[in-house]
Amino acid sequence: MRITPRAWALVAAIVLPGTTVASEIRPPNVVLIVADDLGYGDLGCYGAKKLRTPHLDQLAAKGTRFSSFYVSQPVCTASRASLLTGCYANRVSLFGALNHQSTVGLHPAERLLPELLREAGYATAIYGKWHLGDRPPFLPTRRGFDDFAGLPYSNDNGPLHPTMPGLPPLPFLRGERVIETNPDQGRFTRRFTDLAVEFIGANAHRPFILYLPHVMPHVPIFASPEWRHRSAAGVYGDVVEELDSGVGEVLAAVRRHGLEANTLVLFISDNGPFLSYGSHAGSAGPLREGKLTTWEGGVRVPGIAYWPGRVPAGRVCDEPVMTIDLLPTLVRLAGAKSPALPIDGKDVGPILLGEPNARSPHAAYFFYAGDELHAVRAGRWKLHLPHDYLTVNGPPGEGGKPANWGRAKPEAMSVSGLRGIASRHGYRVERTGQALYDLHADAGETRDVAAAHPDVVRELLAHAERARAELGDALTRRKGTGVRPCGDLKP
Structure with missing residues (x-):
């Protein structure tokens, strides 16, 4: 019989704390x-x-x-x-x-x-x-x-x-x-x-x-x-x-x-x-x-x-x-x-x-950045879908400032989205195409093995399609059927 936490409160009043019975039930x-x-x-x-x-x-x-x-x-x-x-x-x-x-x-x-x-x-x-x-x-x-x-x-x-x-x-x-x-x-x-x-x-x-x-x-x-x-x-x-x-x-x-x-x-x-x-x-x-x-x-x-x-x-x-x-x-x-x-x-x-x-x-895990589906992992395999990403722009920063601090163009600081984040925090925007990685052999994601495993790519793309249908994907202009609203107090 499973005893719930509420029932534990009653048991605790009868059984002295620290006894074997109490530790087994709680x-x-x-x-x-x-x-x-x-x-x-x-x-x-x-x-x-x-x-x-x-x-x-x-x-x-x-x-x-x-x-x-x-x-x-x-x-x-x-x-x-x-x-x-x-x-x-x-x-x-x-x-x-x-x-x-x-x-x-x-x-x-x-x-x-x-x-x-x-x-x-x-x-x-x-x-x-x-x-x-x-x-x-x-x-x-x-x-x-x-x-x-x-x-x-x-x-x-x-x-x-x-x-x-x-x-x-x-x-x-x-x-x-x-x-x-x-x-x-x-x-x-x-x-x-x-x-x-x-x-x-x-x-x-x-x-x-x-x-x-x-x-x-x-x-x-x-x-x-x-x-x-x-x-x-x-x-x-x-x-x-x-x-x-x-x-x-x-x-x-x-x-x-x-x-x-x-x-x-x-x-x-x-x-x-x-x-x-x-x-x-x-x-x-x-x-x-x-x-x-x-x-x-x-x-x-x-x-x-x-x-x-x-x-x-x-x-x-x-x-x-x-x-x-x-x-x-x-x-x-x-x-x-x-x-x-x-x-x-x-x-x-x-x-x-x-x-x-x-x-x-x-069957798979999905990795989003905002409302963009970027990658899928199933077992040892991870498939990156084509997307922009941030990488450090030059030598990393010192003394609490980000990389390249003070050398970014002032007008870039007001840019919204990914490029705005890049400007404020010392990154630049790069892009990856579709690429498959064997995480057991290559946790650092350095070798694209998609050409050698087309069946795996097809399987992960099918998982990605299911995620897009349920959760959406701005990169492919998909709205998910399972998305729920956040709370919003905007006037």
């Missing part, structure tokens, strides 16, 4: 930690040489490290929309990176992960960056979170933006109230870690989901005074190593309250590194390109899972998994209800828990 806690713009090559367990990340390396050693963990889009808002809805961002019509002028957010009809778990009896909290709408109806406290402290959007959406002067003060919210403007960004990791530790202690007696979407290492980057000048990798290293230390403190809190055996810890990044920022950005390791592109460096990110006795220890899993799969997987583990509206993610619990011969339940 549904799992979830600690979901998301770094911002952390690259695939930025952790020791993923090959970093200068960066010291002992806590995350140990998490991977005692749990499972995913070598093909994906986000649905290589940019903040779209990526987070997929994470919390279990849908491709295109289905819920939320793209790009929202700012202080945005009037949109997730539609009220969408059921988010924290809403589903809270209805099942979970305590819920978010400490860090939200980025799914800053107007009151879209804030975290209206979307299933009991508590929120942090930023409504990215930390560059304020006076410290590296390339766009004149932005308004950056707000720091507690609940729905602005409690500070232009907060000390060097204290973000410390503040969010302290709040996370406090939340774990306050809710040790009941199931909880802690969502910890850290602000760092998104530019502009800052470490606390205690962590400055400690890393051999410079300021970026200081920031990542402080982040790693914070993860260690959260794990210590879980252990201190006797929750380790019943807590699933997940660590990911929201997209790849912002490569144009050079010394203030991360590394995609062996992968091609980074943030804002659908090459592997933009959409393949670190993914670590830890749950003693449930998630296999010391395992490296190359089976593809995407953030859209987390909602249905966690909902099932928690005994919660699934969303009524169709979602794209599928339960990957068998992969997560290391069941023999577990394989991806997806």
